[in-house]
Amino acid sequence: MNATPHWLDPEQKAAWDSFIRMQETLIGRLSRRLQADSRMSAADFVVLAGLTESEGGRMRFLDLTKRVEWEKSRMSHQIGRMAKRGLVTREECPDDGRGAYIVVTPEGYRAIEEAAPLHVEHVRRLFVEAITQEELDTLGRISARVLAHMERQPD
Amino acid sequence: MNATPHWLDPEQKAAWDSFIRMQETLIGRLSRRLQADSRMSAADFVVLAGLTESEGGRMRFLDLTKRVEWEKSRMSHQIGRMAKRGLVTREECPDDGRGAYIVVTPEGYRAIEEAAPLHVEHVRRLFVEAITQEELDTLGRISARVLAHMERQPD
């Protein structure tokens, strides 16, 4: 049958395009700033943020990857790179021979404590300040709705 | 002086987190779908979309990179990969010895004509359907506002 494709109407397309452009530009800028300010990638930041919010700055590998919602292989590569740079270490897990703990080093703490305030500042400057509190709220609600919707969708 | 950092308040942070999570999940799913459905990356899609919207499916290299707002080195690598897979070709530019035209091949047309309807379907299914027309509108306006704001900001 193959009906003619069901394209977005012009207003929908405009909204979608804006969103995509915005999102790309924003994320791009933020991560370039992070890199320039703190010699740290967005990925580094996310991992350190997740880890340091946990008691003792240590977490089981899989718990960490769940917390930040990554695939385990991505996390494994990332931890490898971060370990090489001294931001985290791997420790054996006493009660499960396969398992690993990931632990923030003092270096790692230093790094994120330096980066976080600058990062927030940029989020404010580029994003929060652009819109009203109400708009920010609305955006938050819309995002939550989309997220919930996706969770109900296959794939 | 170093005042204590100006963190986001809880509502702001919640909205920001939602947005980030939504955006990552959505983009992630869409590009995995694209890859699975059409053996094509999001980058391939963007480039082909830009090119095919132009008369004759051909464009000057730099015009193309401006149209999709990429850095030229990114585009150069991307074109290289796409050329290797036969989606586009490079052609010399008669009136500027340095320049290059990028041209969509028949293969390239086939590829995007197959991919586009599926892609739109997923955008609908995962995103558009999750929210009302009005919310989509609002999101578009907010995005445009953030975009405009960023354009006025350094860096």
Next chain:
DNA sequence: GGGCATTGGTTGACGTGTCAATCATCAGCG
């Protein structure tokens, strides 16, 4: 027309992400 900054584009190195395969350990069950 000879120098020289500018423009158009490529390259290489490196960090990052995905997928599929692999490996070691562990839990459950006969």
Next chain:
DNA sequence: CGCTGATGATTGACACGTCAACCAATGCCC
């Protein structure tokens, strides 16, 4: 105890993006 399948994690190959350096034509000005 000894399989067997599930769980926790790593690996390798490859696509992608960024940065900085580079190269080759071009335009321009003296």
